[in-house]
Amino acid sequence: xxxxxxxxxxFLLMMxxxxxxxxxxxxxxxxxxxxxxxxxxxxxATEQAIAALAASGDDRVAGIxxxxxxxxxxxxxxxxxxxIGEKADKDFKLTDPVTGADxxxxxxxxxxxxxxxxxxxxAIATAVGTLTLRNADPKVRLAAAEAVMKSQDAAAIPALDxxxxxxxDAAVKTAMISARAAAVLASDLPDSEKAKAVDTIADLGTRxxxxxIAPYAGxxxxxxxxxxxxxxxxxxxxxxxxxxxNIWYGLSLGSVxxxxxIGLAITFGVMGIINMAHGEMVMLxxxxxxxxxxxxxxxxPELFDYSLLIxxxxxxxxxxxVGILIERSIIRWLYGxxxxxLLATWGVSLILQQAVRTIFGANNREVGNPSWMSGAFTIGxxxxxxxxxxxxxxxxxxxxxxxxxxKKTALGLQMRxxxxxxxxxxxxxxxxxxxxALTFGLGSGIAGxxxxxxxxxxxxxxxxxxxxxxxxxxxVVFGGVGNLxxxxxxxxxxxxxxxxxxxxxxxxxxxxxxxxxxxLFIQKRPRGLFALKGRAVEA
Amino acid sequence: MLTYWLTNGFDRKAQIVTxxxxxxxxxxxxxxxxxxxxxxxxxxxxxxxxxxxxLTYALLALAVDLVWGYCGILSLGHGAFxxxxxxxxxMYLMRQIGTRGVYADPVxxxxxxxxxxxxxxxxxYGFDMAWFAFLMVILVPGxxxxxxxxxxxxxxxxxxxxxxxTQAMTYALLLAFFRNDMxxxxxxxxxxxxxxxxxxxxxxxxxxxxxAASALFLAFFFVVASALTRSKLGxxxxxxxxxxxxxxxxxxxxxxxxxxxxxxxxVMAGVAGAxxxxxxxxxxPSEFDPAASIEAVIWVAVGGxxxxxxxxxxxxxxxxxxxxxxxxxxxxxxxxxxxxxxxxxxxxxxxxxxLFARLKSLRKPPVAPVAVANQSGGAS
Numbered sequence: 077x078x079x080x081x082x083x084x085x086x087f088l089l090m091m092x093x094x095x096x097x098x099x100x101x102x103x104x105x106x107x108x109x110x111x112x113x114x115x116x117x118x119x120x121a122t123e124q125a126i127a128a129l130a131a132s133g134d135d136r137v138a139g140i141x142x143x144x145x146x147x148x149x150x151x152x153x154x155x156x157x158x159x160i161g162e163k164a165d166k167d168f169k170l171t172d173p174v175t176g177a178d179x180x181x182x183x184x185x186x187x188x189x190x191x192x193x194x195x196x197x198x199a200i201a202t203a204v205g206t207l208t209l210r211n212a213d214p215k216v217r218l219a220a221a222e223a224v225m226k227s228q229d230a231a232a233i234p235a236l237d238x239x240x241x242x243x244x245d246a247a248v249k250t251a252m253i254s255a256r257a258a259a260v261l262a263s264d265l266p267d268s269e270k271a272k273a274v275d276t277i278a279d280l281g282t283r284x285x286x287x288x289i290a291p292y293a294g295x296x297x298x299x300x301x302x303x304x305x306x307x308x309x310x311x312x313x314x315x316x317x318x319x320x321x322n323i324w325y326g327l328s329l330g331s332v333x334x335x336x337x338i339g340l341a342i343t344f345g346v347m348g349i350i351n352m353a354h355g356e357m358v359m360l361x362x363x364x365x366x367x368x369x370x371x372x373x374x375x376x377p378e379l380f381d382y383s384l385l386i387x388x389x390x391x392x393x394x395x396x397x398v399g400i401l402i403e404r405s406i407i408r409w410l411y412g413x414x415x416x417x418l419l420a421t422w423g424v425s426l427i428l429q430q431a432v433r434t435i436f437g438a439n440n441r442e443v444g445n446p447s448w449m450s451g452a453f454t455i456g457x458x459x460x461x462x463x464x465x466x467x468x469x470x471x472x473x474x475x476x477x478x479x480x481x482x483k484k485t486a487l488g489l490q491m492r493x494x495x496x497x498x499x500x501x502x503x504x505x506x507x508x509x510x511x512x513a514l515t516f517g518l519g520s521g522i523a524g525x526x527x528x529x530x531x532x533x534x535x536x537x538x539x540x541x542x543x544x545x546x547x548x549x550x551x552v553v554f555g556g557v558g559n560l561x562x563x564x565x566x567x568x569x570x571x572x573x574x575x576x577x578x579x580x581x582x583x584x585x586x587x588x589x590x591x592x593x594x595x596l597f598i599q600k601r602p603r604g605l606f607a608l609k610g611r612a613v614e615a
Numbered sequence: 616m617l618t619y620w621l622t623n624g625f626d627r628k629a630q631i632v633t634x635x636x637x638x639x640x641x642x643x644x645x646x647x648x649x650x651x652x653x654x655x656x657x658x659x660x661x662x663x664x665x666x667x668x669x670l671t672y673a674l675l676a677l678a679v680d681l682v683w684g685y686c687g688i689l690s691l692g693h694g695a696f697x698x699x700x701x702x703x704x705x706m707y708l709m710r711q712i713g714t715r716g717v718y719a720d721p722v723x724x725x726x727x728x729x730x731x732x733x734x735x736x737x738x739x740y741g742f743d744m745a746w747f748a749f750l751m752v753i754l755v756p757g758x759x760x761x762x763x764x765x766x767x768x769x770x771x772x773x774x775x776x777x778x779x780x781t782q783a784m785t786y787a788l789l790l791a792f793f794r795n796d797m798x799x800x801x802x803x804x805x806x807x808x809x810x811x812x813x814x815x816x817x818x819x820x821x822x823x824x825x826x827a828a829s830a831l832f833l834a835f836f837f838v839v840a841s842a843l844t845r846s847k848l849g850x851x852x853x854x855x856x857x858x859x860x861x862x863x864x865x866x867x868x869x870x871x872x873x874x875x876x877x878x879x880x881x882v883m884a885g886v887a888g889a890x891x892x893x894x895x896x897x898x899x900p901s902e903f904d905p906a907a908s909i910e911a912v913i914w915v916a917v918g919g920x921x922x923x924x925x926x927x928x929x930x931x932x933x934x935x936x937x938x939x940x941x942x943x944x945x946x947x948x949x950x951x952x953x954x955x956x957x958x959x960x961x962x963x964x965x966x967x968x969x970l971f972a973r974l975k976s977l978r979k980p981p982v983a984p985v986a987v988a989n990q991s992g993g994a995s
Contacts, residue, residue, distance in 0.1 A: 350775055409961055414775045415689045416960045419916060422909050423956020430949035546786050546905065549779050584790050591787040595763075595780045599770040 107134055108174045114144060115151030115158045115190055122190070123199045130203035130235060138207045140173045145200045149173070150187040161187055202229050209239040214248050221251040228288070230263030254280050258288050271298040278306030281313035282457060317457035322575045328464040330571025331471035332533070334564060335526035336544040337551035338475060341563040342519035344552055347495065347512065349407055350418040353425035354548060355541025356432075357520045360398060361391035361527020362536045363432060366441045381446040384528060391524035398428075399520025403513050411512075425541070433538040443531040467529050474525055479560060481518070491515050495558070550594050556604030566605060570594075628924060629841040633834045639666075640830035644823030660819045665938065667826040667894045669931045674833045674887035676914040676930035677923065678880040681840050683912065684921030685849065686876050687856030689774075692781030693884050694908035695788050696756035698898065700885025702792075703755055705805035705898040706739060707748030708816070712809045725807070726800045736798045745812055752889040753882050760881030761874065768870035768877070773859065782905045789903035804899025811893050822894070829890045833927070836883050840923055843876075852876055910952070916959045919966025928967055 110132060113125035126144075129137045143149050143160055150161035150168060159170035159179055168187050170179035192200070205227070208220035217239070224232045236256040243249040257276035260269055274292070277285045286307065293303045336358055343351045351357075365387040372383045379386070402424055410417045445463060452461040482488035493501040494511045502508045527540075534540060547570075555566025570590060577586030598604075625633075643666065646658040675697050682688040709724045718728040722735055741747040763784060767777060795801035814821045843849050851872050854862040863869045892898045901907070911930075918929020933955070940948040963970060 350778075406957060406961065415778065416964070418689070418775065418778060419909070419912065420957050420960040423913075423953040423960075426949045426953030426956065430946075430953065433949075434946060542906075546782060550783060553776065553779060584794055588787045588790050591783050591790075595783055595787075596766070598772055598776060598780055599766045602770060602772050602776060 104174050107132065107136065108172075111140060111158050111173055112156065114149065115156055115188070119193055119196060122192075123196060126196070126199045126203050127234075130207050131238065135211075136174065138204050141200050141204055141207075143173065144190060145192060145197055147189060147192065149190040151190060152182070153186050153188060158190070159187075161189070202227075202232055205229075205232065207235075209235055209252070210242070214245045217243070217245070218248045218251055221248060221255045225251070225255040225258050225284075228258045228262035230259055230265075233259050233263060233265075254285075261288065261292065267298050271302040274299065274302035274306050278302075278309045281310050283314065286310050286314070314457065320456075321458045322579075323572055324458060324460065324464075326572030326575035327568060328468055328571070329574055330568035331468045332530065333547055333551050333571055334471045334475065334567035335467070335529055336523070337548040337563055337567055338478060338560070339519040339521075339523035339526065340548045341552050341555075341557075341560055342478075342522065343516055344549075344557060347515055347519075348414065349411075349516065350414050350421065351407075351516075351519070352418055352422040352545065353402065353428060353541075354421075354520075354523055355543070355545035356425045356428040357395040357399060357523035357541070358527040358530060358544055359432065359536075359538065359541040360395045360428070361524030362443070362531040362534075362540055363436060363441070363527070364391040364394045364524065365528045365531040366436075366443050366536055369443060380444070381448060383444075384446055384449075384532075387528050388525060391528045392521040393524075395524025395527065396517040396521030399523075400513050400517040402520075403516040407516065408509065408512065425545075429538045429541070436538070438538060441536040443536050445532060449532060463532050467533065470529055474522060475560070475564060478522065482560070487511075487514060550591070553598060553604055554594050556606035559604070559606045562604060562606035625838060626841065626845065629838055632837050632924060632927065636830045636834040636837070640827040640834075643830075644827050647819055647823045647826075660822050663819070663822050663826050664894050667822070667829045668891060669934050670826070670829040670833050671887045671891040671894070672911075672914065672934050673927040673930040674829070674836060674890070675884050675911050676918070676926035677833070677836060677840060678883035678887065679911050680915045680918075680920065680923055680926035681843070681883070682877055682880045683915060684923075684926070685844055685856060686852045686873060687859070688873065688877060689778045689912065690781045690877075690880075691778050691905060691908050691912065692783075692785035693880070693911055694905070695781075695785035695903055696760060696881040696884035697888035697891070697911075698788070698792075698900075698902035699756045699759065700752045700888030701892040701898040701902060702799060702805065702888075703742075703748055703751040703885070704889035704892045705808075706742040706751075706799075707745060708808040708811060708893060709805050710739070710743040711811065712807065715809050716807070724800070724805070726795075726803065727798070730795060732798075739798070749889070752885050756881040756885030756888075757878050760878045764874045764877040768873045771870075782908070785903050785908055786905055789900055789905070792900035792903060800899070802900065804897060805892075806897040806899070808893065808896055816893055816896070825890065825894050829894070832886060832890060836886070837923065837927070840883075843879075844923065848872065848875075913952070913956055913959065915966075917955060917963075917966055919968030919970075920964075922966070922968045925966045925968040932967070 110125065110129050113128065114122055116122075116125065126141065129141065140149075148160055148162075149158055150170070151158050152170070158173060160173050161168040161170055163169075164181060167181045167183050169181050170187075171177070172179050205220055205223050208216050209224075211217050211220070221236075221239075224236065233256060236252055236259065240249060240252045240256065243252060253276060257273035260273040261277070270292075274289055277289055289303045289306055289310075292299055293307065295303070336355075339357065340351065340354050343349045343354065365384065368387040368390050369380070369383045372379050372386070402421070406420050406424065407417060410420060449463045449466055452459055454460065482491065490501070490506045490511050491514075493504070493506055494508050494515075498508055501511075530540065530544075534543075551566045551570060552563055554570065555562030555564070574586055574590055577589055580586075581589060643658055643663060646656055647660065647663045650657040675693065678696075679690060679693050682690055682693075712724065714721050716725040716728075718725050720728050723732060727735070742751070763781075767780065772780065791797055792799050792804075793802055799805070808816050810816050811821065811825075814824070844852070851862065851867055854867075855869050855872060859869055888898075888902070910933075914929040914933050915926045916929070917925075917933050918927065919925025933952075936951065937948060940951055959966065965972070
């Protein structure tokens with residue numbers, strides 16, 4: 077009994093002294109006394125001794141407690157001192173748990189094994205958890221705080237209190253305060269404490285926080301009220317995160333639409349050609365990616381992470397080349413007859429589809445993700461996948477380079493000149509047929525680039541292009557023909573609107589609503605959101 | 616007045632087409648029903664159904680030609696009107712199944728029982744009566760076309776933009792009809808029909824009757840279209856096609872003319888769909904596929920745009936080719952169809968009919984050149 081009182085005093089002492097010291101090491105003698113307390117009495121006494129050890133915050137404690145849990149500790153019957161006991165034949169080889177010094181080999185009969193029950197095992201686990209709260213590495217401390225947060229163990233509160241006082245890292249401190257609040261809620265502390273804890277949790281504003289306070293929602297008195305207020309506050313925060321997530325998905329869908337539509341914005345918007353085979357250019361780009369990956373897989377697997385980078389120029393040249401071929405052989409005979417162009421290019425799209433189906437087969441082709449495109453990370457409550465992030469970045473790069481080409485290069489200047497006034501451009505010495513072919517090739521090539529990106533998120537099959545052609549036309553028409561910035565705004569608006577409609581209307585109905593919206597929108601503004609003004613429009 | 620109007624349209628071309636169609640409507644059913652199965656003259660039920668299907672396609676092509684050939688509206692969504700007419704007819708046929716369905720529910724079609732629905736949705740009321748269903752075959756596509764056209768033509772959406780939004784329309788309907796909640800059988804559509812107007816839908820007699828009905832409806836609408844295009848209204852339509860602004864400046868309400876012919880054309884497409892469904896025995900959302908609508912346009916282009924007869928010829932020839940190819944060389948069909956799109960637009964802008972006209976003019980050099988110049992000028 078005296079021993080116990082002594083321990084309790086010691087414990088209290090540690091609690092008050094340690095936060096001030098904030099050191100992780102205590103004198104060997106003190107630690108030995110604490111360790112010896114493990115073998116001093118019954119299970120209850122051992123539990124208290126474990127808590128005392130844990131509160132010491134010494135680096136060696138975790139190892140000792142671990143051994144206790146595994147049943148490797150023994151007490152010497154003579155003086156009740158605790159050692160690490162290793163079986164050596166019929167004897168025990170003793171080691172001092174604090175200093176690690178050899179304590180000789182003694183017969184089995186002179187030692188008692190320290191027994192643990194389940195309750196003690198739990199106490200050990202908690203103690204080891206709280207111990208790491210005092211670790212020198214902030215990452216370990218953060219992980220420990222999060223562990224307490226999940227387990228909501230009331231026993232960890234004193235250790236947390238101590239740790240919070242000593243903590244210098246702001247992020248870790250926040251985590252600890254939240255963890256403490258979670259533990260307080262689960263404990264049998266007075267209601268006022270708990271209500272305070274609810275407020276602390278409410279400040280977190282995460283989905284986990286909502287889960288932590290949910291069980292107390294029905295309670296009367298200050299806790300129930302606090303929970304109600306906190307739930308409202310958290311839900312408001314979560315709604316913001318949800319909106320953020322929706323915008324993110326929307327931007328991601330928007331950039332896919334932008335990639336698919338931007339080539340069309342060139343051929344349809346700038347040249348006035350209805351290219352129904354545009355989707356097939358995207359499909360060719362995706363198959364070019366597949367081809368490049370196959371080559372790499374068979375010949376140089378170590379280059380696989382660069383396969384997409386290699387595929388980009390290949391896809392651009394393939395799709396662009398096919399585009400120039402189509403322009404030279406078919407479309408140039410049909411300038412000024414947009415409806416006939418539409419039908420002829422539809423025929424081309426059928427031929428390309430069937431050609432790819434004949435060569436590669438009708439099944440989906442496997443296009444792999446390079447390692448830097450797989451995986452995800454979270455920002456607050458938002459999930460961000462790397463592939464989506466890269467596609468958004470890629471769409472931005474393609475868009476800006478295209479603007480650059482049109483605004484800053486000689487080719488771009490000639491393209492715009494031909495668009496604005498063909499006879500005049502021709503009179504100025506621009507070879508308009510040559511520019512036509514290059515413009516169409518550029519638009520098709522960009523569709524090929526889109527195919528590289530889409531191969532990462534969509535099935536690579538001969539029907540890949542079909543799914544995008546109508547959406548692409550909607551984007552271009554909505555944004556305003558002949559205006560790349562309009563295409564950007566159109567793609568992003570439709571992407572975000574689609575994702576915001578989805579939770580309410582479902583994916584399919586949301587899309588139908590958007591189509592109907594665009595049909596009505598065109599009635600109101602037949603030339604799109606950002607209409608070109610001037611004489612070119614009348615032509 | 617109406618008699619005059621119709622007789623005026625009943626020119627030599629219309630006389631020949633009507634005569635051929637009426638003859639078909641008599642000869643084919645007789646050939647199917649009278650001679651014994653092993654006779655040379657016998658026409659199998661399969662063939663009757665197949666030709667009947669071609670005739671409904673021809674009616675769809677006629678509808679497309681009316682708006683595209685004579686009014687310059689390239690619709691990439693006529694398949695939607697065709698399918699809506701088909702669905703209206705399919706709903707009637709579903710209600711006729713009664714207790715013979717798999718779940719033997721006296722009122723609810725099988726797919727509704729399967730979806731665990733308790734009551735018939737309101738829009739299925741009345742479809743157990745043939746007259747109501749036929750009214751809907753005309754009203755639903757007509758109304759959709761009227762509303763769509765009223766908005767589109769009033770705000771002067773023309774050319775390519777109109778084509779694209781018609782395509783968006785049929786695409787939106789495609790997505791909508793794929794949904795089970797819509798109450799039209801979702802992905803599977805409506806099928807497993809038992810009888811029509813009290814006759815078993817499988818029997819050779821009914822098939823022959825449906826064939827005859829298709830031929831007669833086609834003949835009727837051909838005469839209507841022919842009369843329409845020869846009337847003053849038809850001349851205005853051609854004027855709209857060739858110079859819309861000028862026609863408007865002369866004082867015509869262009870949008871009224873367009874709306875009229877657009878709605879009429881949609882009704883024709885709806886009737887074609889209604890005749891199509893009992894013959895093929897199924898209607899599903901794939902009929903709304905934009906690709907199907909564009910295919911209908913190429914029938915017209917192959918036959919010869921703006922000639923009416925050309926639409927009929929084109930629909931039958933292309934679909935005959937499709938049947939032959941998909942039977943013999945399924946791999947090559949899309950190449951052939953794609954090539955057809957390219958070749959016809961590049962080398963045969965006047966289609967088969969135009970080709971014949973040119974051949975004829977080569978044989979009769981002294982008189983023909985003037986006539987050809989007029990004709991090709993009008994049809995381009």
